[in-house]
Amino acid sequence: MSPQELTEQIFKKQSFLCVGLDVDIDRIPTYLLSEDDPIFEFNRAIIDATHKFCVAYKPNIAFYEANGVEGWQALEKTINYLHHEYPEIYTIADAKRGDIGNTSRMYAKTFLQDLGFDSVTVAPYMGKDSVEPFLEFDNRQAILLALTSNEGAFDFQTQQIDGEELYKKVLKTSKTWKNSENLMYVVGATKAEFLKEIREIIPENFLLVPGVGAQGGKLEDVCKYGMTKNVGLLVNSSRKIIYASESSNFAEIAGAKAEVLQQQMAEELRKL
Numbered sequence: 333m334s335p336q337e338l339t340e341q342i343f344k345k346q347s348f349l350c351v352g353l354d355v356d357i358d359r360i361p362t363y364l365l366s367e368d369d370p371i372f373e374f375n376r377a378i379i380d381a382t383h384k385f386c387v388a389y390k391p392n393i394a395f396y397e398a399n400g401v402e403g404w405q406a407l408e409k410t411i412n413y414l415h416h417e418y419p420e421i422y423t424i425a426d427a428k429r430g431d432i433g434n435t436s437r438m439y440a441k442t443f444l445q446d447l448g449f450d451s452v453t454v455a456p457y458m459g460k461d462s463v464e465p466f467l468e469f470d471n472r473q474a475i476l477l478a479l480t481s482n483e484g485a486f487d488f489q490t491q492q493i494d495g496e497e498l499y500k501k502v503l504k505t506s507k508t509w510k511n512s513e514n515l516m517y518v519v520g521a522t523k524a525e526f527l528k529e530i531r532e533i534i535p536e537n538f539l540l541v542p543g544v545g546a547q548g549g550k551l552e553d554v555c556k557y558g559m560t561k562n563v564g565l566l567v568n569s570s571r572k573i574i575y576a577s578e579s580s581n582f583a584e585i586a587g588a589k590a591e592v593l594q595q596q597m598a599e600e601l602r603k604l
């Protein structure tokens with residue numbers, strides 16, 4: 333999907349919500365464990381209940397890999413289900429990959445070609461040749477970690493090198509790479525105060541913003557400093573939505589939580 337098509341979906345649905353599918357087998361309702369594929373059944377119920385209120389889903393790959401072959405099969409079934417039932421939805425493989433070019437090419441093929449995700453998260457640490465293989469696909473994006481939501485972001489990302497913070501170097505340098513128009517960036521909602529300066533460097537690119545909800549980030553702050561005239565934001569919430577209830581109506585409750593966020597987003601969109 334192109335950024336333009338994603339923007340159209342945002343205005344149509346009055347939402348820039350991304351629902352995170354971080355499915356922990358120990359946290360799903362126990363009655364699902366008797367199903368052949370409990371993770372997929374959980375995802376299907378969550379997707380059916382929340383799709384009206386969001387424009388994107390973000391399975392975090394760690395939660396699937398942790399379940400071995402069965403986890404990977406659940407991931408494949410989930411992405412196929414989204415493609416088949418809700419082709420207008422934007423999909424993000426939160427895999428945080430990046431390696432020497434030869435290896436990155438394999439990661440890119442897996443997520444962007446074989447599984448057919450619209451985008452994959454990528455760590456910038458190994459530099460240009462580790463990221464460019466992810467940028468070679470039409471209407472597919474690499475979402476580069478710029479300023480992450482966790483406390484450890486202050487260990488390296490905000491450290492000054494030659495008078496400039498490392499995350500700003502990541503933003504500026506990545507703009508010079510081949511097919512850089514296929515870049516989006518991760519900026520944590522817990523770092524909203526940095527967004528004004530970030531927007532001076534990348535005024536147009538989409539930002540994936542995790543950290544609203546369970547990590548304490550505030551939607552209003554993210555919008556105040558990070559929203560562009562084309563919105564340019566995908567705000568993720570995972571645990572606060574998918575684990576809102578452990579009972580048999582978990583999906584319905586998840587839908588209600590997603591709707592609350594969608595309504596807040598519609599309010600922010602009215603300010604544009």
Ligand SMILES: O=c1ccn([C@@H]2O[C@H](COP(=O)(O)O)[C@@H](O)[C@H]2O)c(=O)[nH]1
Pocket residue numbers: 352354392426479480481482518519520542543544545546547568569570571572
């Ligand atoms: O800086 C980052 C980058 C990625 N994440 C991921 O987003 C979700 C957040 O989950 P919540 O339950 O809404 O806190 C999760 O998959 C993280 O691995 C992030 O939080 N921060």
